[in-house]
Amino acid sequence: MILVYIGIPLVVGAAWLFVRLISNRTLLKRLPIPPSLSGHHQSLASQVLRLDTEVRANPRSVEKIALLGITYHANQSFDEASACYRLAADLSPTDYRWPYYLAIIEEASGDEDRAIKLLNHVTQLEPGYVHAWARLGNILRRSSRIVEAKIALSRASNLDPTHPHACLGLARIAASQDDWEGVIRILEPMLKSHPLFAPALRLLSRAYVQIGRKPPFEEDHDTQIQIEDVIDEPLLDELYERSALALIQGDPNRGILLLQTRCSRCHSTDRIQKADKSPVQWLHTVGRMQGQAGRERMTDSEAADILSYLVKRPH
Ligand code: HEC
Numbered sequence: 261m262i263l264v265y266i267g268i269p270l271v272v273g274a275a276w277l278f279v280r281l282i283s284n285r286t287l288l289k290r291l292p293i294p295p296s297l298s299g300h301h302q303s304l305a306s307q308v309l310r311l312d313t314e315v316r317a318n319p320r321s322v323e324k325i326a327l328l329g330i331t332y333h334a335n336q337s338f339d340e341a342s343a344c345y346r347l348a349a350d351l352s353p354t355d356y357r358w359p360y361y362l363a364i365i366e367e368a369s370g371d372e373d374r375a376i377k378l379l380n381h382v383t384q385l386e387p388g389y390v391h392a393w394a395r396l397g398n399i400l401r402r403s404s405r406i407v408e409a410k411i412a413l414s415r416a417s418n419l420d421p422t423h424p425h426a427c428l429g430l431a432r433i434a435a436s437q438d439d440w441e442g443v444i445r446i447l448e449p450m451l452k453s454h455p456l457f458a459p460a461l462r463l464l465s466r467a468y469v470q471i472g473r474k475p476p477f478e479e480d481h482d483t484q485i486q487i488e489d490v491i492d493e494p495l496l497d498e499l500y501e502r503s504a505l506a507l508i509q510g511d512p513n514r515g516i517l518l519l520q521t522r523c524s525r526c527h528s529t530d531r532i533q534k535a536d537k538s539p540v541q542w543l544h545t546v547g548r549m550q551g552q553a554g555r556e557r558m559t560d561s562e563a564a565d566i567l568s569y570l571v572k573r574p575h
Contacts, residue, residue: 289321290347292332320378322352329361335501338365356386360495372403383415390419391493394426399431409433422453428460435463436475443467452562510561515569522558522566523549532570539571546570 294312311328318324329344342365349358363378379396384387397413400406410433416426427450433441447464451457465475523529537545546567550558 281490284319287347287351288316290343291315291319291325292343295337295340302329308335308337320351322348322355325351326361329358330499333361333365338369341365354385354474356382356389356392357495359385360389360392361499363392364496367395367399372399374400377402383412387415388419390416390423390426391495393419394429397423398429401433406433422450424450424454424457424460428457428463431460433461435467440467440470444471510564510566510568512557512565512569512572515565515567516573518562518567519569522553522562525557526552537570539567542567542570 266494270325291535292449295310308328310332311324313333315321315324315328329348332338332344335342341439342362344356345362345365349362349454351360360382363375363382366375366378366562376396376399379399382392383396386392389448389482393412393416397409397411397416400409400412409429413426413429413433416423420426427446431443431446434440434446443463444467447467451460451464454460468475501547519529519532523532536543546563550560550563
């Protein structure tokens with residue numbers, strides 16, 4: 261009798277451990293092998309390796325797996341990022357964040373159908389996440405699925421009447437139907453809260469010209485350059501912050517020197533010295549400036565050093 265009391269729990273326990281071991285192994289098999297990150301900034305590469313080791317020690321921790329995915333994503337290692345997000349989504353299928361990040365990767369790689377499927381799923385899991393509706397609506401619009409696009413964009417603008425991308429999407433649909441009054445009606449209130457949103461400014465000034473009125477601002481004002489990243493989106497900020505955390509480990513002493521040469525080519529460094537921004541905002545700006553200059557003229561490591569100086573300098 262005693263043997264039965266001890267024996268059964270022992271067998272059950274051993275079986276449970278065995279099953280868990282096997283399934284942990286299956287999970288680990290699906291975890292991407294860290295690629296060679298030699299082209300990347302040292303601190304980013306070590307961050308990936310550290311997280312990878314932590315996940316391998318505890319393959320069921322969804323948040324860690326997702327963080328590894330976000331870190332890959334922030335390093336443009338999209339295949340590895342997708343693998344992590346898929347793993348996280350399988351482990352916690354009701355969390356909308358993982359399919360959302362996956363959708364962003366699919367959208368960037370041009371697979372709009374897959375992005376649409378994923379975003380439909382996201383909006384079912386979390387109908388209150390306005391950015392998912394706006395993103396979905398704009399992809400549908402670009403795929404010429406206008407009826408569905410309008411529904412998704414309207415859902416977004418019901419949640420946030422001045423959501424920049426939702427309004428721009430709706431205005432672009434109105435423009436494609438020659439409804440220029442509609443374009444103005446949609447964009448003007450939104451631009452009051454997002455006055456720097458360049459693509460909307462451009463479309464609004466086209467609408468003014470179309471109906472024979474003078475545009476409300478000078479054509480050469482900020483509208484020449486696409487300023488896409490004035491929009492706060494919590495999930496994307498987390499993505500940027502991952503790289504910001506690593507990037508502020510650059511060398512501020514090199515950064516202050518590099519700033520004089522790399523950042524003075526297109527404008528004076530005055531405006532840079534005067535600007536007061538959070539680390540994430542600086543990351544956006546420096547990333548955008550690197551895009552303007554080209555990676556060959558401003559490498560990742562140089563950008564990291566400059567960013568590190570900007571974030572750590574005394575105000
Ligand atoms: C290839 C040209 C070019 C280089 C190089 C460049 N910038 Fe700019 N910068 C621009 C342009 C164009 C604008 C105005 C449009 C905009 O903001 O995107 C601008 C605007 C800015 C602004 C004001 C807008 C904002 O986001 O606050 C800051 C600050 C700035 N740059 C910082 C920098 C820093 C820091 C560097 C060096 C890492 C740099 N720039 C290098 C072209 C450049």
